[in-house]
Amino acid sequence: MESAAHTVSANGITQAVRVAGPPDGVPVLLVHGNASSSAFWEPLIRRLPATLRVVAPDLRGYGDTQTAPVDATRGLADLADDVAALLDVPGLFAPEARPVVVGHSLGGGVAMRLLTARPERVAALLLEAPVSPYGFGGTRDLDGSPTTPDFAGTGAGTVNPDFVARLAAGDRSDDAPTSPRNVLRATYVADPASLGADEELLLESMLSTAVGDDNYPGTAVASAHWPGTAPGERGVLNALAPAHFRVADDLVSAAVKPPVTWVRGDADVIVSDTSLFDLAHLGQLGVVPGWPGADDCPPQPMVGQTRAVLERYAAAGGTYREVVLPGCGHSPHLERPAEFVAELLALTGVPATP
Numbered sequence: 001m002e003s004a005a006h007t008v009s010a011n012g013i014t015q016a017v018r019v020a021g022p023p024d025g026v027p028v029l030l031v032h033g034n035a036s037s038s039a040f041w042e043p044l045i046r047r048l049p050a051t052l053r054v055v056a057p058d059l060r061g062y063g064d065t066q067t068a069p070v071d072a073t074r075g076l077a078d079l080a081d082d083v084a085a086l087l088d089v090p091g092l093f094a095p096e097a098r099p100v101v102v103g104h105s106l107g108g109g110v111a112m113r114l115l116t117a118r119p120e121r122v123a124a125l126l127l128e129a130p131v132s133p134y135g136f137g138g139t140r141d142l143d144g145s146p147t148t149p150d151f152a153g154t155g156a157g158t159v160n161p162d163f164v165a166r167l168a169a170g171d172r173s174d175d176a177p178t179s180p181r182n183v184l185r186a187t188y189v190a191d192p193a194s195l196g197a198d199e200e201l202l203l204e205s206m207l208s209t210a211v212g213d214d215n216y217p218g219t220a221v222a223s224a225h226w227p228g229t230a231p232g233e234r235g236v237l238n239a240l241a242p243a244h245f246r247v248a249d250d251l252v253s254a255a256v257k258p259p260v261t262w263v264r265g266d267a268d269v270i271v272s273d274t275s276l277f278d279l280a281h282l283g284q285l286g287v288v289p290g291w292p293g294a295d296d297c298p299p300q301p302m303v304g305q306t307r308a309v310l311e312r313y314a315a316a317g318g319t320y321r322e323v324v325l326p327g328c329g330h331s332p333h334l335e336r337p338a339e340f341v342a343e344l345l346a347l348t349g350v351p352a353t354p
Contacts, residue, residue: 004019041333064208075113105130106236109131125260136240151242266325
């Protein structure tokens, strides 16, 4: 399929969306991850059958959507509310459509929050390398217990400032490990060759990220606990912090429990029990000095947490399926597209194109 760009007004902001397929097609809603945009879905959309109705928005502060502030104290609810509003925009979906919602990374957290807020409008969830239901960093066990009272080591203060500066400058070089291009190659996928001819499209998508205190990365506050920074109340990285985003119990208690498919790569270095973006793990490796040790600050068991919550979801009446792709990194839809499309079509009930 080919997508077309549209602009709509929903939830009080102007949102850019990519749309493909007939209005009465089987509905699919694609929610992109952090430091990207709906353009990240283009390689997937090309592979989908024309019987689907695909809508892929740019989240606020990404792509061509309005750069509206993100209130971190609401977790990812600002973003989920934006996406939920699209369900009722005339012409995007058929009236009262219940799409299969696909969320990548941060978008997986948005999809979870959408499910808890509007469960009657979600036919199924496809979580692709999703953030843990207990947020990103700062928790020690499968129940999401905090390592410190203020969730030190999470939020906007944990990001590499040189990456932020290069992102803001629109840096397209490959002259440093912190350049957006090299971050894309080294962490978004396990094998940079899987980016292929789409590398420039995907890099452009990363560079569309709005940088600032109200968006990426957000504000930080000082902490008396290692590593000396805690999440603030503004911006997207703080919205991902466990101080603000903790959706596990809401998922388990959702009145309607659509089926969930969880797809991840076993070589993911972003969402992992040994994440290279978790300061506790980096401290354990000796990369961040002063780490207080595993008793005080263990790495977050991100994968284990997601599995434990989905087990609770299933025990409460839902169903889930975990799909692990060997040798795959953080972006299965780019790295293993055939397997990813098959999982998506299984949720939609649409047969694969011969």
